[in-house]
Amino acid sequence: MAIAAPARPAVPPTALDVEAVRADFPILGTPVHGRRLVYLDSAASSQKPRQVIDAERTFYETSYANIHRGVYELSARATEAYDESRVRVGRYLGARHPHEIIFTRGTTDGINLVAQSFVRPRLRPGDEILITALEHHSNIVPWQLAAAATGAVLRVAPVSERGELELDAFEALIGPKTRFVAVAHVSNALGTVNPVAAMIEMAHAGGVPVLLDGAQAAPHLPVDLAGLGADFFACSAHKMYGPTGIGVLYGREELLDAMPPVQGGGDMIATVTFEKSTWAPLPAKFEAGTPHIAGAVGLGAAVDYIEGLGRDAVAAHEHELLTYATARLADLPGVTVVGQASEKASVLSFTMSGIHPHDIGTVLDSVGVCVRAGHHCAQPLMQRLGLVATARASFAAYNTRSDVDALADGLERVRAVFA
């Protein structure tokens, strides 16, 4: 089955009706410490709209059974809902075929699948895997495991003080021993948008396949994987208004077809005897056992939700908030924005002189503002920038300028506590 052309219309972005968006998120009406909730940690996990919550509940209440098994009506309905979500997600990410979409537990699970099934069997001692200094631990450690098992070496493309990839150095690191490139599409710690189209072109010029860690890109940027030529792309539903415990690995059909399964079990086989088993075709080959069926239904509702808002409209709204927040924080004494890449998406990392990010986070929490404080699972990047930790505000479709104002007021309060 082929996927029709992307449904995204080529019209200019329409402005987002943020108050209508906010009304879709029940949790935003829940006070924290008696204050209005100001949720600025969507890069860690986004909140869920009623449409996603309702889709899962309705599925459990009206259509739930195990999939691909029963001959009865309910199982057929559940199977249809599960498969239909795969089609929607494939369209959302710009896959050529729905079976290029593998449901996983999340981004980490998808990256590990590629590391173990695709990359590890191709590695010989001295071979190289190329990543960047911006990566999340989940796009570092799986490659270290594959390298340790084979004698391969991890190479790291440098980033500048501004938090931008040094593209020339990246290209120079692609050599005859490079077997694989794995890079973040968008940095979770700094918000840097990597020039992935150019990076893929450079890697492919050397015959090297590329995985994009799309955890931060999938919720915030229009993504067209077939157009980009990405070989693999991994993302998590819970960062894109969907449920926890489910994510997506996209892989080009011919690559996935040639890869061995990582987990054996039910649903992933064609035939089983005690002498030998054969594998089911894609995508079932990589989905052993009963999957997170309701999670897939919730993810399908989540991508529908984002498309309903308009991905360009969401991206434009978040960009406007990021610009506004960057300007507000620049006016606060002692506050330094960390990461000044020319292309950024929805993440604002910062420090305050003499005040540790944890203390910033605790004081902000006391006024209802939720931010992340710490190393953001990117310790090597923090070391590169000479930092132990930052505070991070991150934005989603439901955030407003008044959320940013609450952050700025909260930072004044932080300053007062530690004055």
Place this chain on the structure above:
Amino acid sequence: MATMSELYQTVILDHNRTPRNYRAMPEATRQAEGFNPLCGDKVHVWLKVSGDGRIEDVSFQGEGCAISKASSSIMTQTVKGKSVEEARALFEEFHEVVTGKSPGEGHGKMAVFAGVSAFPMRVKCAILGWHALRAALERPDAVVSTE
């Protein structure tokens, strides 16, 4: 919730700004490093323990928040001059204080950390330096994690 002034008491802010015994100790007889892998904070504790098991000197250095830095600073003041056994008992007492089971009175400035018990996410910050102390008391060169 408890207020910011209950957590960030004046004594804590003072020790954060001006940590006591904040130095390396080349002549230490025991030392340990403590890490909090969740947040990346770390502390290094040095001890000089006499032949009869008394803590003659204690110092620390590290990266951490106000709670963690002040707690390590006050820990050094609290255990200096105490026996190894007394220091172990003080660790237990401090644990009771930050988990809300004891007011911590009668142990120097320890009581100022009672407010931490209302902030469960911050208990590990408060106890990091004490964990490193205990590790140094158990083994001469230890690395300990809060996890």
